[in-house]
Amino acid sequence: MSAAGAAAGPALRIGLVAGEHSGDTLGAALMQALRSHIPQAQFFGVAGPKMRAAGCEAWAGMEALGVMGLAEVVRHLPRLLKLRTELTRRFRSAGADVFIGIDSPEFNLRLAARLKAAGIPTVQYVSPQVWAWRQGRVRTIGRAVDLVLCLLPFESEFYSRHHVRAVFVGHPLADQIPLDVDAQAARQSLELHGDAPVVALLPGSRLAEVSRLGGPFAAAAATIRARLPAVRFVAPMASEAAAAAFTHEVAQVPGAPPIRLLEGRAQQALAAAEGVIVASGTATLETLLTGRPMVVAYRVSPVTAFVLRTLGMVKVRHFSQPNLLAGRAVVPELFQEQVTGPALAAALLGQMGDPQRVDALQREFAAIHRALRLDGAARAAQAVLELLGRAAPAEATNAAAR
Numbered sequence: 001m002s003a004a005g006a007a008a009g010p011a012l013r014i015g016l017v018a019g020e021h022s023g024d025t026l027g028a029a030l031m032q033a034l035r036s037h038i039p040q041a042q043f044f045g046v047a048g049p050k051m052r053a054a055g056c057e058a059w060a061g062m063e064a065l066g067v068m069g070l071a072e073v074v075r076h077l078p079r080l081l082k083l084r085t086e087l088t089r090r091f092r093s094a095g096a097d098v099f100i101g102i103d104s105p106e107f108n109l110r111l112a113a114r115l116k117a118a119g120i121p122t123v124q125y126v127s128p129q130v131w132a133w134r135q136g137r138v139r140t141i142g143r144a145v146d147l148v149l150c151l152l153p154f155e156s157e158f159y160s161r162h163h164v165r166a167v168f169v170g171h172p173l174a175d176q177i178p179l180d181v182d183a184q185a186a187r188q189s190l191e192l193h194g195d196a197p198v199v200a201l202l203p204g205s206r207l208a209e210v211s212r213l214g215g216p217f218a219a220a221a222a223t224i225r226a227r228l229p230a231v232r233f234v235a236p237m238a239s240e241a242a243a244a245a246f247t248h249e250v251a252q253v254p255g256a257p258p259i260r261l262l263e264g265r266a267q268q269a270l271a272a273a274e275g276v277i278v279a280s281g282t283a284t285l286e287t288l289l290t291g292r293p294m295v296v297a298y299r300v301s302p303v304t305a306f307v308l309r310t311l312g313m314v315k316v317r318h319f320s321q322p323n324l325l326a327g328r329a330v331v332p333e334l335f336q337e338q339v340t341g342p343a344l345a346a347a348l349l350g351q352m353g354d355p356q357r358v359d360a361l362q363r364e365f366a367a368i369h370r371a372l373r374l375d376g377a378a379r380a381a382q383a384v385l386e387l388l389g390r391a392a393p394a395e396a397t398n399a400a401a402r
Contacts, residue, residue: 011040012390015096015120016056017087017111019065019104021205021238021281024048026125026377027102029172031056033381037391044094045087047237059090076256080107095384096120098388101145106130123384125149127166130158138162147387149380152325153371167383170374173282175265178291179369186271192264196230200269201259202287204279204384205238207245212299213279214249217381218256219341220277220348225257227349233259234273236266253341275352277344280333285321289369291362295332295338296320325368330361 014034018027028050034041035055044057046065052058064083067242088111091099097122099106099351105128112122122145130137141148141164148166150156159166192198201221203213221233237243243261262269266283268289271277278284282300287294298319318324322331332347353358385391 011042012038012388013042013044013095015087015091015094016043016045016050016051016097016102017065017099017104017108018046018048018062018102018109020062021048021125023102023104024050024062026172027051027100028253029053029104029377030100030125030380030384033377034384036378037381037385044096044276045091059087063356065107083084084111084114087111088118089226091115091120092118098384100125100384104125105141107279109141109144113140116144116146121146121387123147123149123387125380127155127159138164147383149383151372151376152321154324166292167379167385169383170376171285171372172376173375174289174369174372175284175375177369179366179373181271181290183271186268189208189268189313190234190265190272192232192234192272196232196233197228197275197352198273200273200276200278200292201233201235202266202269202276202278202283203235203242203246204281205242207241208301209279209299210242210245211249212318213297213339215245215253216297216299216339216341216344217277218250218253218259220344221257221259221341222253222255223341223345224349225391227345233257234262234269235259236262236264236269238264275348277348280320282321284331288322288325288365291365291369291373293331293348293358293361294322295334295347295351296322297344298350299336299339322365322368325372326364330364 016027018024024047027047031043031051031054044059046060046062047056047058048062060083084107099112099115100123101112101125105124108124112124116122124141124145127148130141142162146165148159148164150166150168151171153168156166157170157175201217203210203217215233216362225231235246237246250259267286267290270287270292273292276287276292277293278287278294278296280296284294284296318329318333320331320333323329323333382391
């Protein structure tokens with residue numbers, strides 16, 4: 001069926017749940033791609049500002065799901081259970097033609113299982129890291145959803161081995177970020193004049209994450225400043241609450257240098273920087289796509305860390321997206337008690353001070369960027385429409401599935 005043929009059919013009613021900023025970005029792009037086929041499509045559910053601006057009726061804000069780690073989820077469990085029950089009722093009563101959970105798998109997969117049992121087709125957009133830990137979850141995922149939309153190539157291969165329908169669609173960030181970023185233009189847009197080096201600090205978007213990483217990041221900045229007196233620091237913040245949490249943590253660090261907080265503008269900050277200290281997550285991929293050296297930090301609650309280590313639940317050697325995509329350690333990763341100011345600073349300065357290493361890193365990042373640059377939102381929309389029988393298999397989707 002052509003795009004025009006799809007548009008001529010009845011409008012789709014699409015339920016969406018996004019729980020964080022990266023999911024909000026993915027959701028907004030997917031909505032626009034679906035509307036290019038079906039202009040009268042209706043969207044409703046849990047949304048962030050980008051999805052709301054794209055026309056999603058928000059029954060709740062994405063902040064309702066902003067919880068990470070095992071211990072944190074336990075504390076918020078009653079509220080999350082109530083929200084899931086309410087969403088199940090509302091999606092069913094609204095006559096949703098399909099439910100698309102965007103990231104936030106711990107919440108979305110359980111919601112999807114309920115909706116699938118009620119006869120609503122279900123999709124998980126962004127695979128959980130089931131290939132990395134608790135691999136037995138793949139069976140649960142297969143029962144909960146009819147389709148997994150994968151952002152990374154090795155994910156669809158993993159699902160194929162377990163007979164779960166999945167499509168590699170590429171990553172929309174790879175489409176949004178140019179292959180050659182203009183560092184000078186980024187500096188000018190941020191009014192970072194002169195040739196002094198710039199380091200970007202990205203401590204995450206969730207408040208718990210920012211609170212755990214803000215202090216070590218500020219301490220790292222102090223150490224870097226001692227080595228590079230002219231260096232400037234910028235820290236893009238995902239929200240006012242995140243900015244307040246980061247400011248509080250920085251204030252506790254003796255000798256912390258001035259750090260300029262930005263309201264969003266993460267991609268500009270990355271483009272302007274010579275080096276980046278970044279929380280594990282989507283921001284590491286943004287840093288890769290921008291071609292910048294980085295050190296990746298990951299801290300969870302002590303309870304979560306104990307469970308992960310004691311039960312041997314982690315099945316991969318690396319946790320950051322650059323290393324997972326490269327298949328080897330190309331950037332430093334620091335976990336839990338390793339995340340200290342001196343360690344972060346040493347890891348970043350070691351890269352920034354080695355031009356040959358930076359050049360090799362940028363070449364490898366560029367190759368990964370090209371492999372992920374596949375018009376991801378359009379491919380994701382095509383795969384959803386195929387699932388619903390609203391589009392014939394497209395050559396692009398067939399290529400993505402290979």
